[in-house]
Amino acid sequence: xxxxxxxxxxxxxxxxxxxxxxxxxxxxxxxxxxxxxxxxxxxxxxxxxxxxxxxxxxxxxxxxxxxxxxxxxxxxxxxxxxxxxxxxxxxxxxxxxxxxxxxxxxxxxxxxxxxxxxxxxxxxxxxxxxxxxxxxxxxxxxxxxxxxxxxxxxxxxxxx
Numbered sequence: 001x002x003x004x005x006x007x008x009x010x011x012x013x014x015x016x017x018x019x020x021x022x023x024x025x026x027x028x029x030x031x032x033x034x035x036x037x038x039x040x041x042x043x044x045x046x047x048x049x050x051x052x053x054x055x056x057x058x059x060x061x062x063x064x065x066x067x068x069x070x071x072x073x074x075x076x077x078x079x080x081x082x083x084x085x086x087x088x089x090x091x092x093x094x095x096x097x098x099x100x101x102x103x104x105x106x107x108x109x110x111x112x113x114x115x116x117x118x119x120x121x122x123x124x125x126x127x128x129x130x131x132x133x134x135x136x137x138x139x140x141x142x143x144x145x146x147x148x149x150x151x152x153x154x155x156x157x158x159x160x
Contacts (some may be wrong), residue, residue, distance in 0.1 A: 003103040004028070004146060005035040007067050009060050009110035010135050012038070017136045024143035031150040039063045041110040053112050061115035064107055072103035073123045076114050077142065079132075081125030086159060089145055090152035092124065106146070108138050 012018050021036070028034045040063075042056035068074055073096050084092065096104060106126070107118060119125055128141055151158035 002032045002097055002101075003035070003069070003072075004032040005037065005067070005069075005072070005103065005105040006108070006139065006142060006146075007037045007039065007064055007105060008108045008135070008139050009039050009064070010041045012136055012139065014136065017140060020140045021143060024140070024147055027147050028143070028150070031147075031154075037067050039067070044112075054115075057109075057112055057115035058117070060110060061117045064114075064118050065121065068105050068121075069103050072105045073101045074105050074107065074118070074121050075124050075126050076107045076109075076119050076122040077126050077128060077138065078109070078114055078119055079127055079130065080119075081127035083127045083129065086145060086148050087152055089126075090149035090159075093146070093149045094153050096123075106142055108135055108142065110135065 012021060025034055025036070039060065042059050044052055044056055048056070093104065107114065107122075109115075109118070128138060128145075133141065148159055
């Protein structure tokens with residue numbers, strides 16, 4: 001069974017996001033072993049300098065990389081990544097599995113994104129859209145797309 005991890009900088013607090021995440025965790029359980037990891041976002045002043053942002057991103061990057069299992073395919077979500085349709089993401093997930101990849105790790109950064117260290121270690125940079133979404137919503141969107149990918153690959157009617 002494929003291991004799928006979602007590493008997120010920041011914590012879900014709103015009940016409706018928590019309920020949605022729990023629902024997708026339940027839906028994904030027949031398809032993969034899902035692990036969710038929430039990492040603390042580095043606190044910054046209201047108007048941080050570039051140096052402060054760089055330092056915070058570097059600290060978060062170390063926490064992220066410490067959570068990535070050895071040999072896992074790291075997939076950072078970032079605006080400069082490639083946008084895929086749902087069927088394309090499903091094919092990519094299947095391709096990784098067929099190539100013997102037993103663990104996929106999707107990463108969502110905090111409000112300032114991800115450090116280049118994380119992006120460079122990724123096997124594939126994924127962009128959800130050129131639009132900006134709250135990181136909490138992005139988490140639910142990623143979980144739904146992972147679930148949709150498994151449904152597409154299983155040939156179910158979920159994806160129409």
